[in-house]
């Protein structure tokens with residue numbers, strides 16, 4: 001049926017071996033030990049978002065103003081909120097399955113400082129309002145009481161809030177999954193899937209060496225890379241919002257032994273960092289964040305830019321902003337740190353920035369994808385729901401609106417999307433050095449808005465709101481033609 005290659009049969013083939021793929025393979029096998037499951041992906045995981053992530057279990061600090069006024073954005077937030085609650089038990093379960101030990105360290109300080117844009121201030125207000133309304137434990141903290149917070153005087157912290165977001169090393173979690181798979185009998189295949197084969201009711205994948213594996217179900221959990229497979233099946237391609245490349249890099253910071261051991265040269269408070277410290281989302285990126293790994297090791301993240309094609313090298317301006325922010329806004333001791341680039345990895349970002357979760361309209365082809373900025377956090381919840389549905393145990397409780405075969409979802413309304421695009425852009429430009437005399441600020445806002453409105457006019461969109469982070473995709477004719485499938489509004 002699929003040629004003369006050697007064929008092997010599975011119940012489910014999971015394409016992609018990082019956060020989402022591993023969560024899916026693990027949950028399927030733990031729900032039904034008799035299943036034959038294969039998880040396929042290259043051991044090096046080049047370009048993986050998961051291995052480039054900090055990884056924060058980021059729930060509350062990722063909220064943005066108006067989040068719960070729009071049904072799709074509200075559903076998106078509830079994905080992380082539901083997931084955050086699962087992680088402690090999930091780590092215990094994984095630890096037992098792998099005979100290893102992982103756990104979440106809870107606690108994140110969210111900062112607003114003199115570098116924050118007006119949009120960031122509104123974001124902080126909004127986050128606090130939601131925390132109060134939902135009676136989520138949080139504390140407004142005097143910045144001076146955060147001993148490892150030592151910004152330069154020009155970046156003084158104005159507000160700091162402790163929230164119950166957490167952290168864990170995503171690379172360690174992947175290691176634990178791999179051990180669990182060995183114990184449970186999940187086939188781990190170190191290869192890439194190059195073909196998605198659909199023939200009547202048969203489903204199969206073709207690996208780089210030509211091997212064909214048949215599966216009753218195939219899960220596309222290989223992040224942005226899945227688009228190359230989707231493109232092979234026009235029936236799916238034309239009905240599914242396109243996956244773009246949400247490129248992001250981080251920096252691993254560390255201090256040399258003579259500093260960590262002998263305490264030379266810097267104030268030791270920086271070595272005692274015991275919680276994530278971050279700004280809110282900033283200029284369309286996930287805010288500057290430092291994640292402590294202990295022993296003078298830190299992750300500094302993260303840059304963000306959505307591209308139509310992958311760029312496998314980090315950009316100078318992105319790393320420049322990160323390094324400056326760490327030194328100026330978090331702790332000037334980082335001036336003396338050693339550094340190594342992490343990434344780029346690609347946040348699987350659809351053209352509406354909403355996820356693709358569930359079975360496509362082609363039976364047996366599933367998506368656990370499009371999770372963008374917080375997919376690592378969401379992975380246990382997404383896997384619980386998709387696997388229960390795949391095995392016929394119950395309906396998934398994931399929002400129907402995020403199923404993969406769907407129209408492109410509007411980001412708020414045209415006017416609100418334009419407001420957010422301008423606010424986000426200016427936050428980003430400030431980080432890249434924009435300085436305006438006060439009398440020029442209004443003019444700058446108006447000029448940006450007019451520039452963005454022209455994109456809407458060109459595409460004839462009177463109601464549809466374009467997600468601010470993908471506006472440039474709609475501006476470019478070639479890109480627009482490739483992403484132009486039916487939208488829920490026009």
Ligand SMILES: Cc1cc2nc3c(=O)[nH]c(=O)nc-3n(C[C@H](O)[C@H](O)[C@H](O)COP(=O)(O)OP(=O)(O)OC[C@H]3O[C@@H](n4cnc5c(N)ncnc54)[C@H](O)[C@@H]3O)c2cc1C
Pocket residue numbers: 015016017018019020021040041042044045046047048049050051052053054055056057058191192193194221222223224225226246247248249250301302303343345346347348368369370371372373374375376377378
């Ligand atoms: C810089 C950065 C920071 C982030 N920080 C956070 C954070 O703090 N918290 C959080 O929750 N989220 C964070 N995210 C987002 C999060 O990483 C993603 O949403 C999530 O990890 C996506 O996981 P995934 O498994 O879908 O994709 P990926 O992690 O991209 O994994 C895809 C996998 O598929 C494999 N693959 C590729 N092509 C093929 C093929 N043809 N066949 C088989 N396998 C293939 C790849 O090698 C890779 O291992 C961050 C992302 C980035 C880039």
